[in-house]
Amino acid sequence: MAAAPASADGLPGMKGIDHVGVTVPNMDEAVGFFVDVLGCRKAMSFGPFRDDEGTFMTDLVNVHPRAVIDTITLVRCGNGSNIELFQYQAPDQATEPPKNSDVGGHHIAFYVDDIDAAATYLRDQGVRTMMGPVPIEDGSAAGQSIMYFLAPWGLQLEAISYPNGMAYEKDGGTVLWSPRDQDK
CATH class of the missing domain: 3.10.180.10 (2,3-Dihydroxybiphenyl 1,2-Dioxygenase, domain 1)
Known part of the structure; x- marks a missing residue:
């Protein structure tokens, strides 16, 4: 959809x-x-x-x-x-990147089709990855998997995937834009 x-x-x-x-x-x-x-x-x-x-x-x-x-x-x-x-x-x-918890903290999320393949690729490239991929199984975001990683200078980035959508989409309200929709 x-x-x-x-x-x-x-x-x-x-x-x-x-x-x-x-x-x-x-x-x-x-x-x-x-x-x-x-x-x-x-x-x-x-x-x-x-x-x-x-x-x-x-x-x-x-x-x-x-x-x-x-x-x-x-x-x-x-x-x-x-x-x-x-x-x-x-x-x-200031030369220290903000944390996500800092006011003005931020990250950029990249949608990927296969988060496990993305995680393996990033690690093989020597990119510092955080925990994950972590599948979200409960709540409105159920259906997505996420993994944060860092650019060499500390910029926070995220790989995210939800190939079958997220739970909130079934409510019939506003649906978030997604790059996955561009292939349909």
């Missing part, structure tokens, strides 16, 4: 998520990981952006006025949203 678009009175003309932006410590390493390990495709790179005298950077993206975006690279991963990678320099830059 294809997911029906969510409806809400909100942002006029919203179609969906275009990209997720992530700041990385080293663009070459990040692009190499996303392309060579995860299988994403590099679409484009551009930059730098800076303002050595004014407040452009603060006004535009709420960072230190002397912050510099060295490079921006966009990658496309399968049938999902794009990922925009930023390499910044800033006088007040």
